[in-house]
Amino acid sequence: MAELTLRDAISLGLREAMDNDPRVIIMGEDVGAYNGAYVVTKGFLEEYGESRIIDTPISEAGFVGAGIGAAMAGLKPVVEIMTINFSLMASDQIINNAAKIHYMSGGQYSAPIIIRTVTGGGAGLAATHSQSFEGFYATIPGLKVLTPAFPDDALGLLRTAFKDNNPILYCEHALLYNVRGEIPDDSSFEVPFGKAKTRRNGSDITLVGYGRSVHTALLAAEKLQERNVDAEVIDLRTLRPLDIQTLIESTQKTHRCVVIEETWATGGFGSYVAYEIQKNAFDDLDGPVLHIGGLDVPAPYARNLEIMTIPNEQWILDAVEKEFGL
Amino acid sequence: MQVLEKTEIQPSELLNLYRDMKIIRLFEEKCSQLYMQGKIRGFLHLYIGEEAIAVGLASALNEDDHIITHYRDHGHALARGLEPRAIMAELCGKATGTSFGRGGSMHIFDASKNFAGGHAIVGGHLPLAAGLALAAKQLNEDRIVVCFFGDGALNQGEFHETMNLASVWKLPVLFFLENNFYGMGSHIDRTFAGGSKVHTIADRYKIPNSRIDGMDVLAVREASIDAIAKIRKTSKPYLLEAVTYRFQGHSMADPVTYRDRDEVDKWRPRDPIALLKEMLLEAGHASEKLIGRLDEEANLTVEDATQFAESSPDPDPNDLTKNIYA
Known part of the structure; x- marks a missing residue:
């Protein structure tokens, strides 16, 4: 390695x-x-x-x-x-x-x-x-x-x-x-399309992301651990083809799911992912599937303003606490 | 490699040019009927009046060379030697069509003839032409690319970007401008700031260029032979402007409110098929009887294609999602 x-x-x-x-x-x-x-x-x-x-x-x-x-x-x-x-x-x-x-x-x-x-x-x-x-x-x-x-x-x-x-x-x-x-040293190592990867195993809640939002979700998972909440983090890796099955199975296990992405929340791809999960794992859910996206503003230049527009781990913690009381 | 020399054209070849133009004319007239009968749907753009360009160019091209074109593409496809049956079946949305009913009138393809489409976004296929040529160059293949486009594409960014790329990268592309003066209903005088010598726009990109009478099939053929020889020799692009006229509207939906009858009447004597017929008769290359036989041959070709298309099955609904991915 x-x-x-x-x-x-x-x-x-x-x-x-x-x-x-x-x-x-x-x-x-x-x-x-x-x-x-x-x-x-x-x-x-x-x-x-x-x-x-x-x-x-x-x-x-x-x-x-x-x-x-x-x-x-x-x-x-x-x-x-x-x-x-x-x-x-x-x-x-x-x-x-x-x-x-x-x-x-x-x-x-x-x-x-x-x-x-x-x-x-x-x-x-x-x-x-x-x-x-x-x-x-x-x-x-x-x-x-x-x-x-x-x-x-x-x-x-x-x-x-x-x-x-x-x-x-x-x-x-x-x-x-x-x-x-x-x-991996193995030169035959490849990653298939349409296969999400579980980057952290957990039993209480599923956090789904892609690209940088996976890292945001992992940070949130560490913080949730401090509250004794065990989060599973799944990295979509490919948006098309999309692996819905892994998300469904994880959510059926944890009963809670949050989809996180950085683009504007309105019409974001993550809202479609959230829809698929709630449709397919509905009977196992303890609450709505949440979708956290970026703020609906053109990205501002000033640092203090820009950080207000991109989801960070605190957004996830706040949403999980508010919706699930965790 | 076969390099066509500009030699005295044989009378038999002249007769072929006549027949090929006649096939396109009758094919288009048949399309118009089928459209009225609701057997062809969507948009239908007829090539009537412009036949000399496709036929003249095709007679100067090698089989290995690529052709890529715009949405008024039936004439180019027929001249290139695509099966009239398969083209008509495509127009009728049948399983036996060139794209098995997935493309329609504006998107005729035949990879076996190096006919890379039928493209319906004005100017959108020009960058593809540069790419086809780039591949030929990279793979050391001895082929050139012919890219047809209309005067409407002149004002698209993709036209200018492609002219620049082709010149900077020295790509073997024949840019073939079919100037029929109208981008849909807007006359070129109202839309193009580059002056009446339209072809000279290529000067700014250091691409050699010339203008020809697009109603004279022999002029088109000779100019094509010359331009193609230059391209093969230098591996650099060339722009040909053929001045032409479409006798029908932009599409079947066009009420032709933007030009008057007089203008069309002025162009009538320039009908490329009538001009060649006159020449053949005057030069003694053909008799009225022989012309009549060629007309009948063309008619039979179109009737056969129509019968084939009409009796072909619809595409299998089970194949709806086939070929989204390779």
């Missing part, structure tokens, strides 16, 4: 793919000479050359579409969109082309592209640079959406992604790059 940061786990997965498959190329804004805006592709340009590490103009619709076209014609492109906020410029390409080409062509064409992008707020970048659209993309049939929260999942999901023939959004939370964790 080696200990790596989440950033290095992604780099490792990308290197493996570059080494193993000449069809893999990496393209995006400043992935080459600049080493990547979040330094994930550091040194790649020197190692693999500019024919496979392609710096693009700031032209999201253009280069994401080009990645999709290249995927249709036999390449396995990894396209980096610097942040998920900029994916809006390429949303026509992602939603109308990548997600639909296989179905609409009757299965004749496919778009095996991996779109890596950075999601989440909390870094003082204000309203246009602090959004979390992974849940929105997960509502679109034809896409697969991955949200690794730990280095082992970051690597394992990426390995699986390279074997998949569908368009994939691989969403890296901006504040998780330095999270450290053990990586």
Whole structure:
């Protein structure tokens, strides 16, 4: 077992793919000479050359579409969109082309592209640079959406992604790059899509998250332990495909469930997850399935204001106390 | 690789060009009837008047080359050699259609003919064209990409982004502008600030370009042969503008309130099929009798396709969710 940061786990997965498959190329804004805006592709340009590490103009619709076209014609492109906020410029390409080409062509064409992008707020970048659209993309049939929260999942999901023939959004939370964790030495270690992972076992309440909200849930679980409440924490890991069964089974055991996410609470993907749990585990519930999302405001710049908008462990503790008296 | 030389065209080839244009004309007229009868649903955009472009270009292209196009795509598909039966069945939403009834009129695909669609978001397929070319280049394949688009796409960001990418990355793409003067009902003079020499917009991207008479199938063929030879030789893009006119409305839903009868009448003598027929008769390449035989051949092709489509089964409801994922 080696200990790596989440950033290095992604780099490792990308290197493996570059080494193993000449069809893999990496393209995006400043992935080459600049080493990547979040330094994930550091040194790649020197190692693999500019024919496979392609710096693009700031032209999201253009280069994401080009990645999709290249995927249709036999390449396995990894396209980096610097942040998920900029994916809006390429949303026509992602939603109308990548997600639909296989179905609409009757299965004749496919778009095996991996779109890596950075999601989440909390870094003082204000309203246009602090959004979390992974849940929105997960509502679109034809896409697969991955949200690794730990280095082992970051690597394992990426390995699986390279074997998949569908368009994939691989969403890296901006504040998780330095999270450290053990990586299995076994090079055949992979993480399947559509299989949630229980990151903490517990018997009194189930906390569900994805991306950074898993870490928030784990912090809340530690605090709940001080109140003698034993929380189970489940990491969705992939939003589409979505593993509802693990959530149902956990909730049937704990009788209480809270779904936590960082995007705006209104219309959040987590509210759909909460609906599925209450529908399927209704008879075992001691109260409503709770959904905690971000505050419905454009992300403010000032630190004291921004921290008011993103769910933290105290939000979870307050909600659990108020609703369940725990 | 087969590089077509611009040689004297054989009379037999001229007759093929005539027949192929006639097939498209009759096919479109049949579509119009079927639409009125409610057998074709959704939007239906007819190619009547523009046949010389698809046929002229297709006669200059290799089988390995990619074609990608917009939603007025029946003509391109027929000229490329897709089965008329399968195209008509797709329009009728049948299981035997090119996409097994998943795409309809605007989304005709045939991977076996390197026909990468039929795309219905104006300008949205242009980045895909760059990607198809990028893959060909990366895989050292000797193929080029032909990307049809209309004057309506000129004002989309994706057009400009793709022109820039194709030039910066030296991609073998023939950008084929079908200028019929109208983006739906808005005349290009009211929507485009780039002046009347529309093709010269490519100058800003250092992409060589020229304009041709899109009603003259031989002019289209010769210009296509020239442009394609240049692209193969330099592996750089080229833009061709074919000036043309659609004799019908934008779609079947169009009452054509935005142009007067006189304008249409002025274009009538420029009908590309009538022009070629006249030339064939005058040059002694064909008799009225032979033309009549070609017309009948075209008619039989369309009747056969229609009969096939109408007698084909609907798609199996059990397959509704097939091909969402590869």
